[in-house]
Structure formats: structure tokens, C-alpha cells
Amino acid sequence: MTCQQLTRLVGDYVEGRMSTLEQLRFQFHLGLCEPCRVYLRQLEQTRQSLGHLPEEQPPAQVRDELLHRFRAWKATPR
Numbered sequence: 508m509t510c511q512q513l514t515r516l517v518g519d520y521v522e523g524r525m526s527t528l529e530q531l532r533f534q535f536h537l538g539l540c541e542p543c544r545v546y547l548r549q550l551e552q553t554r555q556s557l558g559h560l561p562e563e564q565p566p567a568q569v570r571d572e573l574l575h576r577f578r579a580w581k582a583t584p585r
């Protein structure tokens with residue numbers, strides 16, 4: 508496995524969407540390659556900090572608010 512392949516597969520690795528064989532090859536490369544270890548660590552830190560944010564923004568609430576304003580605007584006589 509090359510560094511390029513590793514960076515392409517890193518998302519699958521952190522999300523556990525990888526076969527056992529791929530995981531072994533991935534970890535083998537990590538064991539040999541310092542820059543890729545650093546890369547993975549940074550990626551996991553980023554994921555963890557993002558994990559504190561809500562999964563979804565509240566689009567339904569925003570949409571209701573807009574609809575409400577739109578109806579009020581339409582109801583206003585001109």
C-alpha cells in the first residue's frame with residue numbers, strides 16, 4: 508500500500524468500513540510510515556472535534572419560520 512492509497516482509504520478505516528485484510532494492510536503501512544500515522548491522528552482529532560457539533564442543523568425549524576413569514580407577507584393587503 509502506498510501513502511496515496513492510504514489517504515484514500517483512511518475514511519473507510521476510521522468508520523470501520525474495511526475488510527480485515529485491508530485493515531491489516533492499512534495498519535502495516537501505518538507501522539512503517541510516520542507521516543501517515545500523523546495524518547491519521549490529525550484526522551481522528553478533527554473527527555472528534557466535529558463530533559461535538561450537532562449531527563444536523565435544524566432545517567425544519569428554519570423552513571417553518573420562512574413559511575410563516577411568507578404567509579404573513581402574502582396576507583398583508585397591498
Ligand SMILES: [Zn+2]
Binds near residue numbers: 509513536540542543
Ligand atoms: Zn505512508
